[in-house]
Amino acid sequence: MTPTDAPNITARARGAVAAAPVGILPTIEMRDVRRVAGPLLVVEGADNLAFGDVVTVVTDDGSERDGQVLEVDRTRAVVQVLGGTEGMGQANVAVRARFRAAVTGVGTDVLGRVLDGAGRPRDGRPDPTAEAYRPVNGLPLNPVARIHPDQFIETGFSAIDGLNTLVRGQKLPVFTAAGLPAAEVAARIATQARVPGETDEVVVVFAAMGVTRREADFFRDQFTASASGHRNVLLLNLADDPTIERLLTPRVALTLAEYLAFEKHLHVLTILTDVTAYCEALREIAAAREEMPGRRGYPGYMYTDLASLFERAGRVHGSTGSLTQLSLLTMPDGDITHPVPDLTGYITEGQVVLSRDMAGRGIDPPFDVLPSLSRLMNAGVGVGRTRADHRGLADQLYACYARGVEVRRLVSIVGESGLTAEDRRYLAFARRFEEEFVGQGEARRTITQTLDLGWELLGDFEPDELGRVGAEHIARHHRPTATTATAARSQS
Amino acid sequence: MSPTSTTATTATTPAGGAPDLDRAEVGTVVRVSGPVLEVAGLHAARLYDVVRVGAQSLPGEVIRLDGGVATVQVFEDTSGLRAGDPVVGTGAPLTIELGPGLLGTVFDGTQRPLAALGAEHGIYIPRGADQPGLDRGRTWDFVPSVAVGDRVEAGDELGTVQETAALRHRVLVPPDIRGVVEHVRSGPRRVDEVVARVAGHDVQMLQRWPIRRPRPVRGQQPLSRPLLTGQRVLDGLFPIALGGAGIIPGGFGTGKTVLEQAIAKHAEADVVVYVGCGERGNELTEVLEEFPQLADPRTGRPLMERTVLVANTSNMPVAAREASVYLGITMAEYYRDQGLHAVLLADSTSRWGEALREVSGRLGEIPAEDGYPAYLATRLAAFYERAGLVDSLGSTPRQGSVTVVGAVSPAGGDFSEPVTQNSLRVAGCFWALDASLARARHFPSINWTRSYTTYRLGEWFDEHVAEDWSRLSAWAVRTLQEEGSLLEVVSLLGVEAVAAPQRVTLRVGRMLREDYLQQNSFDPLDASCPPRKQVAMLRLVKAAEAAMTAAVESGRPVADVVAHPVLRTIAGARGWPADETLERHLEEAAATVRAALTTAPTTKEELR
């Protein structure tokens, strides 16, 4: 394709960097390639290229790959080749200037489609109609234009709804470890989440980065083959697709999502998976550029890079839509201090953690509630949203559970003999809490069911032990289970 | 220049940072790498001069000069820039506008007012948008304090305007001007209109100042008064001095932002400058939505009226992060010079440090620890040194202060990293947040064994709050430490291994942790706790300790004493109103505890 035919392609979104009817550059071909390394190519005589420009890299056999300028240095440009540099040499390639910025076509026509990691059709159907073109990097949202998210989303999971409440416009990732059912949890949230009292449908923009074919099939089943499939869009960058395209995938997805949420007033749920695969791609490119590696080889700007993705969520004045982000992140070796979960946790509005320890004890789904957190919970719970007792109840469940876990740790050292009656009650509570409250299995619970179950578990405690909940809530909801109290007493 | 120097000007650089037109020139871009450019042809440029790049006139700053090539960091996204683009050297460092109208405003890192940008450009912040810091459309009623013929010094009050209902804003003689007042005008004026002429210089309400240079003062005062924050664990255990500096290091989710915001809401300050540096947009939106609804604890006016916000969120250009902290502290100093007490809150200083690291990496500088440049320590020190309790310039000096509290976000929550360690050296308070406390929802999650304050403020508290303040505070710290060691024994040998008096200590330690140190920022009654109430709460815990000890000595089994339900009522003290009923509440609560513990147990329930 030559740049001049670009204006005629408004009906075709040939992918993120390809179809841009704006910022077209004059056709100049540069052949003086000085270096090919990893996904990078250094071309001389590139005076007309600017930082961020989109180019086409053409090999002598006629194949074309997209690329983007990472650096300009006097007459030289460093080009990052989407699709990789395999088969390229100094003598057999030419670089053609294309567009001034990477843009993607956006529109409601993408709904129901399966695209590749750069936004090109992957379902054998024609290009979706582009209603407009937007730069994939986006622009920072003005904090003044944001509306602080406060609308409760009922996911059906007690560990989330009750303790780490998700609200519309929040960015809340799921931290998982290899082999845990994070994809299932995400799919369940995507399909069964609702805002009580509302019938607005949720649009899912799903971006898979570096997933296996099997995972891709699972997601395809969940998001496009289902009854709600016509409302969702899937972007699939598979594990054997070019690494470099992985950097583009979330950006194309979020550009689509922003358009649908803020201009088309839809409630959009964006699921990015797997953030760790994305970060590995980032590291690979940084290494190819011979940049100074930071912690564990990841580049020093990874925080900023991730923020440029995660901050693209929220609600804004002037739109009734919202953009909620629920990303999946596999903690390498289950380590939450690894740079990927660490930096993510610093940016997102909390995290829901799945742990192998819980799974090992048969808790399904294996939510680990102590390290989980929803930073926007306070805004989304209480009178008029969930229930007046919600915040206090959640704090109380946390306090009792934390103490129960602490007692369990003691038991593992000194055994049960040294325990006081009080200790025993906390220990018993922790077990019931995990098995009944967290380990809900396949059931979907309403928020009322979740809160009521929380109170039922607290029945093992006396009212004056429940310092986190107000007296009025205790009077209303607390039903001491006399048997447990008596049992505890008779042991002492 | 040292902060105590009284002469603000050097011959070549105007103090107000006005452009030096002789040094204006045009160069060309030779290299673009992310936010960093190399520029040829800027021969007269000096370090930290502002430049304007390309057709969109993107602002940037010279950060290195080397053999005819100037390295520039650009405060905006550099996409579309190429070799050959023009770069205009302005001959001036990055300056900001100071004057009435800062309060209640939210700026980005280079002082563009975000509300004005939003009104013009919609929900996104476009590149190259330009907006002056102070609103030119607004007028202020200027009331002169001087008359024609008066002789004035730099720092003297020329007049005042009522900036907010509670704050009278002093318009001062700029630091580089002194002499006779030749002209002065009263009445409604815009900030860029002349209100007076002093020794041939026109003076406006709007004054400019380069953000990297500390504003001059007459002298520093010793730090002997606290900045009251309403946070029990801070004021009670690790208080910060008015004019002091403190850091809050903590992993993600440990409560840095909530604590910074609690200080912003409840601190006894005249002006609060809150800098969101490289953090979440929603956190600033929250402040913007919430502060106008909350009352200033000192004036009862909407809290937003004493607040200036600086928002350089994590997705905004990296180079502007550094500018944002300097912008914040310069505005705080400006109010300090008017004789006010300002607090600068920076969340998070680590993002600034990382911006330095990123730019340094692009410059190819030899990294020191963890990739940070070797000058990280000096930069951090110079920043925290701008805190202080000072005598202002002027013939009748005023006392004002800037207190700085910086959040630190260590990678992996490990405090041995360079930003924490280098900040630690210059800050007087170390409020270490603890992930395990946060996980158990003990908030604020300040670890009482790791944290410390180097300010000696006990005398002030003893004199102004309660004569037993220092003793109570020392007792609390000691008890918590003893509890900590005892808990280790218990975890190895079980609670039976601990003697009766130590079991009392264990119970008192738990009361201190659960009932005193924990403070819920989201509970309207508990969010702020004035010193008088703090004392009452500590006295109650102490009274409970005495009652428990007495009960044990009178032969009551220690297991019954420490498990007595009456001890659970102590948490109720958090709900006490902080008024004249405090004493009565304390007496009643203490009496109840004593009575319950001295009478023989009557019910089975009590024994449990």
Ligand SMILES: Nc1ncnc2c1ncn2[C@@H]1O[C@H](COP(=O)(O)OP(=O)(O)O)[C@@H](O)[C@H]1O
């Ligand atoms: N003083 C407090 N009272 C109640 N909850 C708190 C308090 N401090 C922190 N939290 C809880 O911890 C969460 C994370 O706190 P935040 O300040 O955002 O952490 P950080 O800035 O360190 O990442 C908050 O959303 C809130 O739920």
Ligand SMILES: [Mg+2]
């Ligand atoms: Mg924070």
